[in-house]
Amino acid sequence: MRYLPKSPADRAAMLQAIGIRSVDDLFSPIPAEYRLSRDLAIPRQMAESEIVEWFKQRGKENGEGFASFLGAGAYSHYRPVVIDALVQRGEFLTAYTPYQAEFAQGTLQAIFEFQTMIAELTGMDLANASMYDGSTGAAEAVMMAVRITGRHSAVIARNLHPEYREVLNTYATHQAIPQKLIPFTASGQIDLKQLDQAVDDSTACVLIQSPNFFGTIEDVEAIAGIAHKRGALLIVSIAEAASLGIVEPPRCADIVAMEAQSFGVPLGFGGPYCGVLATKEKFVRQMPGRLAGQTVDKNGKRGFVLTLATREQHIRREKATSNICTNQALVALMVNIFMTVYGKIGLRELAKQNLAKTAYAVEQFGKHAKVLFAGAPRFNEFVVETSEDPYAINSRLLGHKIIGGLPLKKFYPELGHAALWCCTELTTRSMIDTAVGLVAESERSVLSKDAEPEEVAR
Amino acid sequence: MKHMTRKATRHISQNEGLIFEKSSPGKAAWKLPALDVPEVDTAKLLGKQEREDLGDMPEVSEIEIIRHFTRLSTWNYAIDLGMYPLGSCTMKYNPRVNEFVARVEGLANGHPYQAEKISQGALRIMKTLSDCLLEITGMDAITLQPAAGAQGELTGLLMVRAYHEAQGNARKKVLIPDSAHGTNPATAATVGYAVENLKSNERGMVDVAALAAQMNEDVAALMVTNPNTLGVFEQEIHKIAELMHAKGGLLYMDGANMNALVAKTRPGDFGVDVMHLNLHKTFSTPHGGGGPGSGPVAVKKILEPFLPTPVVITKPDGTLAFEYNRPQSVGRVRAFYGNFGMFIRALAYIFANGPEGLRQTTEDAVLNANYIRKGLEGVYDLPYSTPSMHEVVFSDKLQSKQGVKTMDLAKRLIDYGFHPYTTAFPLIVPGALMIEPTESEPKEELDLFIEAMKSIAEEVEDDPQYVLDAPHHARITRLDETAAARKPVLRWKREV
Ligand SMILES: Cc1ncc(COP(=O)(O)O)c(C=O)c1O
Numbered sequence: 001m002r003y004l005p006k007s008p009a010d011r012a013a014m015l016q017a018i019g020i021r022s023v024d025d026l027f028s029p030i031p032a033e034y035r036l037s038r039d040l041a042i043p044r045q046m047a048e049s050e051i052v053e054w055f056k057q058r059g060k061e062n063g064e065g066f067a068s069f070l071g072a073g074a075y076s077h078y079r080p081v082v083i084d085a086l087v088q089r090g091e092f093l094t095a096y097t098p099y100q101a102e103f104a105q106g107t108l109q110a111i112f113e114f115q116t117m118i119a120e121l122t123g124m125d126l127a128n129a130s131m132y133d134g135s136t137g138a139a140e141a142v143m144m145a146v147r148i149t150g151r152h153s154a155v156i157a158r159n160l161h162p163e164y165r166e167v168l169n170t171y172a173t174h175q176a177i178p179q180k181l182i183p184f185t186a187s188g189q190i191d192l193k194q195l196d197q198a199v200d201d202s203t204a205c206v207l208i209q210s211p212n213f214f215g216t217i218e219d220v221e222a223i224a225g226i227a228h229k230r231g232a233l234l235i236v237s238i239a240e241a242a243s244l245g246i247v248e249p250p251r252c253a254d255i256v257a258m259e260a261q262s263f264g265v266p267l268g269f270g271g272p273y274c275g276v277l278a279t280k281e282k283f284v285r286q287m288p289g290r291l292a293g294q295t296v297d298k299n300g301k302r303g304f305v306l307t308l309a310t311r312e313q314h315i316r317r318e319k320a321t322s323n324i325c326t327n328q329a330l331v332a333l334m335v336n337i338f339m340t341v342y343g344k345i346g347l348r349e350l351a352k353q354n355l356a357k358t359a360y361a362v363e364q365f366g367k368h369a370k371v372l373f374a375g376a377p378r379f380n381e382f383v384v385e386t387s388e389d390p391y392a393i394n395s396r397l398l399g400h401k402i403i404g405g406l407p408l409k410k411f412y413p414e415l416g417h418a419a420l421w422c423c424t425e426l427t428t429r430s431m432i433d434t435a436v437g438l439v440a441e442s443e444r445s446v447l448s449k450d451a452e453p454e455e456v457a458r
Numbered sequence: 459m460k461h462m463t464r465k466a467t468r469h470i471s472q473n474e475g476l477i478f479e480k481s482s483p484g485k486a487a488w489k490l491p492a493l494d495v496p497e498v499d500t501a502k503l504l505g506k507q508e509r510e511d512l513g514d515m516p517e518v519s520e521i522e523i524i525r526h527f528t529r530l531s532t533w534n535y536a537i538d539l540g541m542y543p544l545g546s547c548t549m550k551y552n553p554r555v556n557e558f559v560a561r562v563e564g565l566a567n568g569h570p571y572q573a574e575k576i577s578q579g580a581l582r583i584m585k586t587l588s589d590c591l592l593e594i595t596g597m598d599a600i601t602l603q604p605a606a607g608a609q610g611e612l613t614g615l616l617m618v619r620a621y622h623e624a625q626g627n628a629r630k631k632v633l634i635p636d637s638a639h640g641t642n643p644a645t646a647a648t649v650g651y652a653v654e655n656l657k658s659n660e661r662g663m664v665d666v667a668a669l670a671a672q673m674n675e676d677v678a679a680l681m682v683t684n685p686n687t688l689g690v691f692e693q694e695i696h697k698i699a700e701l702m703h704a705k706g707g708l709l710y711m712d713g714a715n716m717n718a719l720v721a722k723t724r725p726g727d728f729g730v731d732v733m734h735l736n737l738h739k740t741f742s743t744p745h746g747g748g749g750p751g752s753g754p755v756a757v758k759k760i761l762e763p764f765l766p767t768p769v770v771i772t773k774p775d776g777t778l779a780f781e782y783n784r785p786q787s788v789g790r791v792r793a794f795y796g797n798f799g800m801f802i803r804a805l806a807y808i809f810a811n812g813p814e815g816l817r818q819t820t821e822d823a824v825l826n827a828n829y830i831r832k833g834l835e836g837v838y839d840l841p842y843s844t845p846s847m848h849e850v851v852f853s854d855k856l857q858s859k860q861g862v863k864t865m866d867l868a869k870r871l872i873d874y875g876f877h878p879y880t881t882a883f884p885l886i887v888p889g890a891l892m893i894e895p896t897e898s899e900p901k902e903e904l905d906l907f908i909e910a911m912k913s914i915a916e917e918v919e920d921d922p923q924y925v926l927d928a929p930h931h932a933r934i935t936r937l938d939e940t941a942a943a944r945k946p947v948l949r950w951k952r953e954v
């Protein structure tokens with residue numbers, strides 16, 4: 001086996017040194033009746049070339065070469081080449097969690113820079129590194145708010161990513177955190193009146209998403225006002241990190257629960273991604289997850305260590321802030337490098353291109369179909385309602401190697417003929433024009449079908 | 459002159475500040491394509507929501523970025539540099555072909571919401587990996603959704619709870635041996651169970667008599683790690699399973715140590731009802747400085763209805779699909795389908811090994827641990843003489859007579875060019891040295907490690923202070939962790 005660095009002679013010498021005759025002796029603690037005496041029924045050993053070929057085939061069966069308008073929590077942005085060049089350095093790729101700080105300063109300093117940039121971008125004091133993803137980060141943020149406030153219920157926006165809501169439900173099931181769901185208005189934003197009625201002095205937190213699941217930007221200040229006047233915390237979930245380049249960050253939030261996938265992380269069929277929590281300094285001791293902190297060595301030289309470990313499971317066990325141990329470190333490094341590449345000016349310019357493409361697409365779609373939730377600012381997603389079922393339109397688009405918007409029926413039955421579309425800097429005008437053309441065709445054919453019976457009657 | 463190692467030599471290492479300290483206005487590492495749609499008036503589109511300034515985000519060029527991260531990388535130790543014997547972490551070789559295939563176009567760029575019709579490649583990978591893992595564990599059904607071991611534990615215990623609820627009584631507590639990893643009790647608490655400690659016996663195993671006394675109808679499950687965190691196989695595991703089952707309880711196995719068992723025995727055969735795997739340990743996906751991982755959970759038939767949604771199914775026409783309609787499911791534990799990129803890597807590893815490769819891997823992992831044990835027995839205290847599987851746990855009992863603790867020995871090991879072993883647990887061994895070499899180490903590397911550990915033991919006798927002051931040859935001397943925690947500095951700030 002090519003990964004195993006021993007010759008038969010090595011093994012023999014080692015057995016002899018141990019003082020046993022056969023390696024089977026080492027497995028004698030396993031009761032004989034449970035020892036496996038046959039080969040595992042798994043595929044036979046393959047050559048590297050065969051492995052590569054097998055996965056290339058799977059890639060071909062997986063939408064390779066399709067242009068896509070999908071977003072909804074997973075965004076297609078350009079990934080600068082330096083990201084993979086750097087994260088594939090063995091010293092980053094094949095190191096463990098930096099428990100031995102003196103031998104892991106590279107990882108630790110990178111984490112410290114990551115925490116700084118996330119804090120800067122979100123408008124919070126500090127950030128952790130990292131959570132599994134945006135959905136679990138949001139759930140952990142709610143549990144954190146429950147610990148901070150000593151209150152037990154949560155008020156959740158219905159336009160929070162539906163799968164994030166599902167994950168929160170799962171996490172909250174056995175923690176007795178009752179939830180109230182707040183509907184959205186015709187602008188796609190959460191209904192502030194209903195929110196105002198829902199928040200009371202048992203509310204630990206209000207959890208919203210901005211830009212929300214429909215792509216519109218919430219009035220975070222107004223929402224914060226409602227939460228804070230009753231002593232509840234505000235948690236803002238951000239699924240599209242690229243928005244932070246041009247959308248005012250939720251500075252008045254208490255916790256920001258972010259999915260950073262947009263920053264240089266491949267779509268990868270849904271993972272691995274990178275969740276992050278950012279918060280105010282005063283809440284740091286209730287924060288889950290790893291934190292790198294600056295310190296000095298015996299000679300006064302700057303260095304970094306994992307810190308505030310008394311929050312964590314390996315010290316606190318059942319009283320820990322979270323059970324998280326392994327996180328998304330290497331993905332956080334991708335995010336880190338992406339943020340460094342684009343930096344202060346590039347992130348803004350990148351976000352501007354996203355806005356421009358989206359504005360163009362909205363205008364074009366608007367000529368032939370109904371763009372819902374107008375009247376509020378949006379970033380790079382929008383909802384288009386068609387006369388025909390969007391699944392049918394999408395299957396026609398596939399014929400043109402285009403993946404259309406996400407039909408919303410599954411998550412929002414009342415939006416049965418609506419789909420969530422997304423444009424990024426990678427969306428080309430010709431892609432948009434082709435998609436709009438096909439949607440326009442669908443509208444025309446539905447209209448003419450509708451018109452037909454009338455003509456017959458006449 | 460202190461003892462020195464044949465493994466490492468000091469060499470020049472570049473200094474490097476924080477990226478923010480290199481930033482200055484006008485430098486850039488990015489270039490956007492020409493815009494093919496009209497420019498927009500951002501103020502008009504966003505109004506008061508427009509962000510004007512990104513504060514202290516850096517402005518640097520590409521060469522500076524390459525140097526910055528390359529320099530940082532050289533300050534890390536890594537498997538690619540040598541043995542990384544962190545016990546319980548299974549720091550094995552991370553094959554490069556895994557990285558290559560994870561970046562195959564259609565797989566790296568696949569969107570989680572693209573139609574199933576054009577997702578058959580990804581679904582096939584999930585199905586094939588699931589089938590392999592079921593065969594390896596001897597279980598009946600599986601979810602790949604959990605993002606790491608701890609989330610696997612959460613998923614498993616949620617299913618345990620759902621199972622008991624379906625029987626009409628969720629039960630109150632989970633039994634956890636005192637040797638367990640911290641995530642076990644932390645997870646049990648998240649699922650709303652009280653944690654009851656189970657004492658280990660003098661051989662380092664679950665005390666079956668104590669278990670029998672503690673087991674009753676209030677106990678939902680026992681979470682056992684096997685081999686346990688001492689590297690000891692629970693020889694009475696089947697009796698443990700019987701005891702649990704007799705009182706309606708379930709047996710959860712933390713599969714962090716599966717590297718000792720793959721192709722040699724199967725948890726499903728010895729009575730385990732639910733277990734998680736760590737693809738980032740046993741199945742070679744890289745740890746990446748702390749993640750990402752993947753923690754599939756495999757279960758027996760009785761727990762199948764409770765699996766998280768969605769589940770991959772085969773349709774009558776042979777194509778694959780996600781099934782969402784599962785009324786008894788515990789729900790979702792993560793958005794989308796899990797850390798898919800890790801599934802690719804783990805499957806590539808299984809393909810590269812095949813049945814005989816996996817068996818040889820396990821045998822070599824156990825052989826390596828026992829070789830180290832033999833080499834260091836007598837030099838370091840071995841608190842439990844029970845046979846070791848894939849890892850061996852010594853203690854600092856002999857060295858602490860000179861005031862030298864496991865962490866000090868660990869720091870000195872850095873000077874010898876080795877990453878330290880695990881120091882933090884198992885808690886039942888005061889001053890533990892938990893050593894897991896994995897199968898990836900050649901005999902020469904093991905010999906160098908044994909030589910280094912022996913040499914350090916001699917230093918402790920000759921000049922304990924020198925060991926207490928270690929590391930001597932790292933970039934920095936020992937860092938002040940207490941100061942870091944007392945006044946946390948968790949981000950860079952511009953000096954004003
Ligand atoms: C025995 C044991 N259980 C559970 C875990 C937690 O797994 P993860 O870090 O993947 O969440 C670990 C990993 O450190 C472990 O060693």
